[in-house]
Amino acid sequence: MNNQLSIYIHIPFCEKKCSYCNFPSAAGENILFQPYFNALQKEIITTAEIQNKLSGKINVTSVFFGGGTPSSVPVKFLLKTLETLHENFSINNDAEISAECNPNSLTNKFADLILEAGVNRFSLGVQSLDDNELVKLGRLHNSKKAETAYKLLRDAGAKNISADLIYGIPEQTKESFKNNLKCIVKKWKPEHISIYSLSIEPGTPFHKWKKNKTKNWLWPDDDTVMNWFIYAEKYLSANSYPRYEISNFAKQGFESVHNTTYWDTTKNYIGFGAAAHSFCCITNGTPRRRFWNVKSIDKYIKKINAGEKHRFFSKQLNPKQQIGEKIYLGLRLTKGVKLIPEEEKLFEKEILQQIKLGLIKKNKNNNIALTKRGAQIANTVMAEFV
Ligand code: SF4
Structure with a gap:
């Protein structure tokens, strides 16, 4: 393994499940915060011992707190996790350290403390600036709250913010999507913008509603959504946000270091926490492998505490x-x-x-x-x- 590594930390907690979401996260499980972060700390320490033995000094180029909703857990847990990472890995001084935030849960205290601890990039889950669309998505925030959260990050000193948007929302019009983009680009001016087309995933309320025609909604078809993507790409690149990945646009020099490692197979990354994925060398004398952690939060905690295997390995590719x-x-x-x-x-x-x-x-x-x-x-x- 070469000596470069990116680290992903999965925070599998949310205030409420959004109607379209099939990410590994749970709502209302606050009782698991402490045991989960204890297990996370154990996983980091034991893995770092192995990694450091295998590869000598590893240079960590990026850390990403994703989820779930990192901003929905008490900030002390994230600060402790970051401290544990610093104690056990060599994190480059110029490493990109990102945290995903939800406009509903973001507070001044969270932003101040996490910036002070070294987080230098924020990914804000705006999704839309139309309140009706936000209600359909099952988000807890409205457009005003999203704007307040963005300002809060800026006022706290954040210099690298990504605004994340969803398009292809039921009943969404091209006009509304254009307004969302325009407001973000002209008024907010973040460094980075991600746009994801809504994907209807099995097991979500959206999947059930669409299949059973429960809601009297018009679901934008693939051609319509494609047309909006073409528009977005033109508009964003004309406004100094060239596309650098299928869904990601950035001002020059603000492309995400962390996300780029996922698309470059020469790079190594390791994920800690329930459901986190990795691509690196984890045992002596074996090639780099893709592996992922057990998905259930409960099982993750139990397995880590019992010292049982919590990782699943993919087949070695030819x-x-x-x-x-x-x-x-x-x-x-x-x-x-x-x-x-x-x-x-x-x-x-x-x-x-x-x-x-x-x-x-x-x-x-x-x-x-x-x-x-x-x-x-x-x-x-x-x-x-x-
Ligand atoms: S906040 Fe994000 S991770 Fe949590 S339920 Fe909503 S979309 Fe899923």
């Missing part, structure tokens, strides 16, 4: 599958992915076919990258390399 993975993840990035001739040869047929279809191109650095049209059907293009 060399061709590894290159395929490098390509389909790398294609998410606007700059694309660089292949050596032997790697390119393995997927020559697929690459040529996608170039012919105008879905991928070779850019000036000789990387292969999605074309604008390819980015609109990215999942289909990427599936050619799986």
